[in-house]
Amino acid sequence: HAIFLDADRCGTWENTLTSLTDVGLAYIAYQSGGYQPDIPKWRVVLPLAAPWSVNDDPQRDAWRKMYHRVRVLVGALGDLSDVGFDPSTDGPAAPWFLCERRLSTDLPREVLHRPGDTLDLVTLAMVLPAVPENTPAVKHEPRLPVDGDALEAEPMSDARLDEIVVALAAATNSVPRGRRDLYLA
Secondary structure (H helix, E strand, C coil), rough: CCEEEEEECCCCCCHHHHHHHCCCCCCEECCCCCCCCCCCCEEEEEEEECCCCCCCHHHHHHHHHHHHHHHHHHHHHHHCCCCCCCCCCCCCCCCCCCCCCCCCCCCCCCCCECCCEEEHHHHHHCCCCCCCCCCCCCCCCCCCCCCCCCCCCCCHHHHHHHHHHHHHHHHHHHCCCHHHHHHHH
C-alpha cells in the first residue's frame, strides 16, 4: 500500500520533499530513530495508487525491482549523496516505527505530511527506460480483494488525513524510547 524510503546520512529532506511537492505526490516524512540535529536520518512514505501483491516469490521479486527504481528516482530528485535511500530496506514487510526515539532524552521526532496524488507504480514503470533484455521479466497481476468485490472506498479528505497524522504523531511521540515499546504501544 506504500513505499517506505529510508535515508541515513545521505542528505537532509528539504530537496526531496520539495521535489515530491513539485510533482504533486502525497507523502508522510518523519525523522527516524537515530536522528540527531547533526545526523540526518529520516524516512519518506509514498502511498500507492493500488496495492501491490507480494504473495509469492515472483511478486516479491517484482516488488523489489520496482522499489529500487523508486528509491533511485526519488533519491535523484532529492539530490541525495552516495547510494541515496538505503537499498537494504526493499523487503515488502519491514516494520517501521513512526517517531521512534532510541533514548528518552532524544528530541521528539518531526513529522511532515502533504496530501496529493498517490504513486501509480504501473504508470511509473511504463515511463521509465526499458530493463535490459538479459533481465528476467516478471508479470504483475493486480491482487483482487478476498471477496472479489471492487474496492469502493471514499476518497479521504485533507482534513481527515491531517487528523490521522497529528493523532499518530502525538501518540507515538509520547513513547519515550525503544522500538519494542513503540510497537507494543
